[in-house]
Amino acid sequence: MEGLFSTQGQQDNRVKGVALVVLCSLIGMAWNLLPHPLLIVVAGLAPLAVVGVLTMPFLMCLGFIIFSFFRIHEAFPFLMPFKIPLLLALASLAALAWHLIITRKIQPFMTTELTWFLVFFALVTVGLMFASNRGMAIGMFTGSYSKIAIMVFAIAWMVREEKQFALLANMIVIAGIAIGLVALNNKANGIGLVEGTRVTIARDMRSVLGDPNDLALVLSFPISFAAGLALTKGRGRFSRILGVIGYFVIASAILATQSRGGLLAILAVSGVFGLYKVKSKLLLISLGGIALIALLAMAGISDRSSGGAAEDGIDESAKGRLYAWEAAFNMANTHPLTGVGLNNFTSNYFFYSPHWDGMNHAVHSTWFGVLAETGYVGLIVFITLAIKLVIGMRRLVNKLLPLYQQQQCSPVIFATAQSTLAGLAGFMVSGTFLTQGFTWPLYILLAVSVAVTQAGNRLLEQQNAVTK
Numbered sequence: 522m523e524g525l526f527s528t529q530g531q532q533d534n535r536v537k538g539v540a541l542v543v544l545c546s547l548i549g550m551a552w553n554l555l556p557h558p559l560l561i562v563v564a565g566l567a568p569l570a571v572v573g574v575l576t577m578p579f580l581m582c583l584g585f586i587i588f589s590f591f592r593i594h595e596a597f598p599f600l601m602p603f604k605i606p607l608l609l610a611l612a613s614l615a616a617l618a619w620h621l622i623i624t625r626k627i628q629p630f631m632t633t634e635l636t637w638f639l640v641f642f643a644l645v646t647v648g649l650m651f652a653s654n655r656g657m658a659i660g661m662f663t664g665s666y667s668k669i670a671i672m673v674f675a676i677a678w679m680v681r682e683e684k685q686f687a688l689l690a691n692m693i694v695i696a697g698i699a700i701g702l703v704a705l706n707n708k709a710n711g712i713g714l715v716e717g718t719r720v721t722i723a724r725d726m727r728s729v730l731g732d733p734n735d736l737a738l739v740l741s742f743p744i745s746f747a748a749g750l751a752l753t754k755g756r757g758r759f760s761r762i763l764g765v766i767g768y769f770v771i772a773s774a775i776l777a778t779q780s781r782g783g784l785l786a787i788l789a790v791s792g793v794f795g796l797y798k799v800k801s802k803l804l805l806i807s808l809g810g811i812a813l814i815a816l817l818a819m820a821g822i823s824d825r826s827s828g829g830a831a832e833d834g835i836d837e838s839a840k841g842r843l844y845a846w847e848a849a850f851n852m853a854n855t856h857p858l859t860g861v862g863l864n865n866f867t868s869n870y871f872f873y874s875p876h877w878d879g880m881n882h883a884v885h886s887t888w889f890g891v892l893a894e895t896g897y898v899g900l901i902v903f904i905t906l907a908i909k910l911v912i913g914m915r916r917l918v919n920k921l922l923p924l925y926q927q928q929q930c931s932p933v934i935f936a937t938a939q940s941t942l943a944g945l946a947g948f949m950v951s952g953t954f955l956t957q958g959f960t961w962p963l964y965i966l967l968a969v970s971v972a973v974t975q976a977g978n979r980l981l982e983q984q985n986a987v988t989k
Contacts, residue, residue, distance in 0.1 A: 578616035578627070579685055582675045583692060585609035589668070590961040591696045591739060595728040596703045610668065617675050627678050632971050634913065635677065637906040638964075642670050644899045645863055645959075652862020653869055661864035661959070669964050676968035681976065686937045689969065690746045691760065694767040697743025701767075701774035704736060708777040718821060720777040734885065737775050737783030738955045741947055742962045744771045745790045749940030752794055755932030776820040782885075782954030784816045789950040793943035797922065842954070845884045848874035849893035853900075860896040863959065869893075887952030894958070903958065906967070907949060914942040914970050917977050924984060934980060937973045941966055 587593060588609060594600040620627040645666065652658035680686060704720050707713055713724040715733050724731035730739060750756055750764025775783040792809055799805045851873040852861045861869045870881040884890040892900045918938050924930035944966050948957060957963060 578613070578620055578675075579679050579688075581609060581612040581616050582672060582679065583689060585613045585668075586672055586676075586961065586965065587692055587696045589665075590742070590965070591700050592723070592728055592730050593696065593699065595723040595726055595730060596700055598723070598726070613675065614671070617671070617679075629674070629678055630975075632677075632974070634906065634909055634967060634971055635674070637902060637909060638670075638673060638967060641895075641899065641902045641906060644859075644895055644902060648859040648862050648895055648899070651856070651859040652865050654862065654865050657864050657868060658862040666863065666959055669959075669961060673964050673968045676965070677971040680969070680972040683931055683933045683976075686973065686976070687756075687760070687933045690750060690933075690937060690940065691763060693743045694747045694750060694763055697740060697747065697771045698767050700730070700736075701740060701770040704740070704774040704777055705770070719779045720774070733778040734780050734782065734955055737778040737780030737786075738951070738957055738960070738962070740771050740775045740778070741783055741786035741790075741951055741955070742944065742965070744768060744775070744787060745793075745944035745947055746940045747771060748790055748794050748943060749936040752798070753932050753936035753939070755928070756936060776816065779820050779822055780955070781822065782951040784813070784820060784822075785954065786947040786951035787816060788813055790943045790947040793946045794939070797918075797939070841882055842885050844874055844876040845870070845882050846886060846889045847876075848882075849884055849886075849889035852893040853896055857897045860892070860894045860899060863894055866890060866893045884956055885954060887948075887955065887957045890956045891958040907945070907963065910967060910970050911942070911945050911949065913974060914938060914945060917974055918942050920981060921977055924980075929984060930980060934973060934976050937969065938977060941970050941973060945970075 585606065588606045594603075594605055617627070621629070645662070649655065649658045649662055680689065700722065703722055707722060708720040713721040713731065715721055715724075719733040721733055721736055722728060722730035730736045744767075747764045747767030750760045751768055752764070753761075756764075772787055775787060788809060791812065792805070795805050795808070799808070848870055849866065852866070852869060855861075855873070866884050867881045871877060874882075884893060888900065888904070891903045895903070918935075921930050921935050921938060925932065925935040944962070948963055948966065951957075
């Protein structure tokens with residue numbers, strides 16, 4: 522046993538020695554290229570930064586996801602000069618590679634869900650070569666989608682401990698509150714409003730948050746975790762208060778976007794939690810109907826310039842979606858195996874829509890977007906992945922529920938599982954009206970669902986062992 526610890530210690534020392542030599546070499550090359558006194562300060566802080574990055578890989582990945590998905594630096598422009606997303610991306614990749622290859626503290630594994638994701642990722646990758654505009658497809662792939670794919674495995678493999686799940690949920694809700702408060706401030710001050718009533722963020726910077734539907738998409742994601750914090754007993758006072766505040770701030774901000782997809786997401790997420798809280802299904806359906814009417818009234822949908830009460834018959838917004846979905850069908854019929862390529866729907870709209878009004882349109886639907894850009898094969902794989910995630914999380918929640926009620930299950934694990942299930946429901950429903958096929962929400966939920974399933978199964982195995 523003593524020899525074993527001695528060998529392990531020698532290996533750790535060799536790893537540290539190699540890291541020190543590499544660091545010194547890099548500092549020497551930097552001094553040779555730029556002999557400036559400030560380099561001494563940077564060199565002094567560099568070891569601390571390297572140690573921080575390598576010892577906190579989960580925090581690096583979580584920070585990268587928060588900044589990339591919620592666009593924190595665009596909502597708070599004073600952060601733009603610091604290039605935080607880029608720094609966090611480099612730190613995340615370095616930490617992930619270090620612990621996968623050198624220390625081997627991160628142990629890779631595969632599940633059915635991850636396998637289906639890999640199949641879909643492979644289809645998207647192959648589709649790049651057949652895209653009608655390869656430049657746009659490859660740009661989207663290298664700039665965003667490939668990073669999303671890496672983070673799926675990073676979070677799935679890395680999140681194991683209860684405190685990590687707790688931090689993940691808290692940070693997602695805090696980020697949602699931050700974006701929600703900016704949105705509500707913009708609404709109150711009339712900043713960046715679309716059609717005079719629909720709130721946006723950083724529209725002048727051409728941010729993703731500058732479209733009310735995309736802003737609703739971003740805000741729809743954290744609301745399930747906020748509800749999980751608020752409704753799960755045993756999470757602690759801070760988490761429950763955070764959840765209550767988060768739910769109402771985020772829901773209010775979604776209402777300010779006047780996005781029908783966002784409203785459906787609120788209803789779907791709340792409905793999942795209602796299934797486990799309200800025994801009468803008839804009562805739950807009745808409450809859902811009343812809630813939908815109330816949400817439509819509070820959001821002021823009838824006041825919208827497009828899709829409001831002033832338009833007769835099928836409103837302009839609905840017509841635009843129907844035309845876009847028709848174009849998506851035409852794209853898939855022409856390219857059934859590969860679609861038109863990643864991020865190529867808008868640029869192909871003119872060629873495949875019989876209703877040209879002088880401008881290209883977005884698809885405004887996850888399902889039709891995937892159909893158009895990856896073909897029928899891609900859509901089948903994508904839907905299969907989504908259904909497997911929902912079935913797997915529902916099975917896990919149902920297994921953990923009796924233990925949670927008997928206070929024999931970690932409230933953090935149970936809350937994460939239930940929040941992920943609610944988030945998936947919100948995604949499935951709102952995905953009909955919001956384009957989420959190649960953005961963060963589903964893939965974060967995929968990673969968290971894999972991680973929490975592993976944690977939940979370990980807990981169930983321990984409980985079975987105690988029972989026996």
